[in-house]
Amino acid sequence: MSATGGTAAVEARDLRRTFKTKQGSVLRPTRTTVEAVKGVSFEIAPGELFGLLGPNGAGKTTTIKMLITLLIPTSGSATVLGHDVVTDVREVRRRIGYVFGGDRGLYERLSGLDNLRYFSELYGVAPRDQKARIGSLLELVGLTGREGERVEGYSRGMRQRLHIARGLLHDPDVLFLDEPSIGIDPVGARELRATIAGLREQGKTVLLTTHYMFEADELCDRIAVIRAGEIVAEGTPAELKRLVTSGRVLEVETYGVAGEVVDSVRDVAGVRTVAVEDRGPLQVLVVGSEPDTEVTQSVLARMGDTRVGRVSHRDPSLEDAYVELVTGAGA
Incomplete structure (x- = not known):
């Protein structure tokens, strides 16, 4: 049938x-x-x-x-x-x-x-x-x-x-x-x-x-x-x-990041979304940015005394898009 x-x-x-x-x-x-x-x-x-x-x-x-x-x-x-x-x-x-x-x-x-x-x-x-x-x-x-x-x-x-x-x-x-x-x-x-x-x-x-x-x-x-x-x-x-996260995604490994630091990063020009993910002993600050916008230096400048590990960039994932859509971020 x-x-x-x-x-x-x-x-x-x-x-x-x-x-x-x-x-x-x-x-x-x-x-x-x-x-x-x-x-x-x-x-x-x-x-x-x-x-x-x-x-x-x-x-x-x-x-x-x-x-x-x-x-x-x-x-x-x-x-x-x-x-x-x-x-x-x-x-x-x-x-x-x-x-x-x-x-x-x-x-x-x-x-x-x-x-x-x-x-x-x-x-x-x-x-x-x-x-x-x-x-x-x-x-x-x-x-x-x-x-x-x-x-x-x-x-x-x-x-x-x-x-x-x-x-x-x-x-x-x-x-x-x-x-x-x-x-x-x-x-x-x-x-x-x-x-x-x-x-x-x-x-x-x-x-x-x-x-x-x-x-x-x-x-x-x-x-x-x-x-x-x-x-x-x-x-x-x-x-x-492509609909919601056309830009690059910045990931900053930290050894504990304070809430006020996260709020400060959200205020950086060109930043669309900010999330904190627990990955074992590390926390990773995941920052989604506008297309063709470089926010790395500005984000790092907001980290203050936070211990920072590896800093990397990657292409947006479906999870990044999903989080933006269900939270209304970037709308």
Whole structure:
């Protein structure tokens, strides 16, 4: 089953979602309306790996839940392969898979193979197709040879790859991956990224949320950044880097930098952003500057008595762009 023609695989048009919350005391409760998603619009082309990035509470998961029919939009509309997520719920669910981060959703005392057999029955996979389908998915996610082991003995990365296999059992056209690599060790995360890249090679359309910018940079064809329920930027990773941090990035290693020094550096002409990163025993002052602006000497002059180590320059990363976008720096 595949999308054909010029129809977008996923389309969101001015999606909005509000919630009613109770505040105050038990005797005098007050109701407050919280607008979690405020007019989100984007399109995902068939076969595209699309990233939806944003901080916790920005509206990512709420947006996904509307797209996979778990929440009804307050207003706006959305379609998956041309089917409306409100009026064509059954058709949408037939065509999507959903994988979330974490350990829930698998049966620990069953083997990986038995888990996939069980979910094949649940998803209505024809018995004559199950063996071949499960075999090809085990190969795709790199679990061939380990499928006979109980899931309770799997590493977290292996469990996440089994989650992906489960989400693909009914051969959906569109797969939603909500922070699939959260909490996974570096080796497992690398294997998981290879699995996700393999989905694109199979022609699947993927919507990915992640907090790991290097992961989004490596995997995504295009990215939308959501902040406080609104899309604030959209484009390829390269376009986002050029959009907000066209200049060079200065990094100054220090052995402890005072807050007043950081504030002073922010006042340097041409400086757009200033952040402090902990890297082991060192702190690194990361300074983003305007295009074609040299700020090194001015920044160092503001360091005062701070012990300074290596000073270096590098090209902007997707993380630099993301930080500017979600904090509103440079706006």
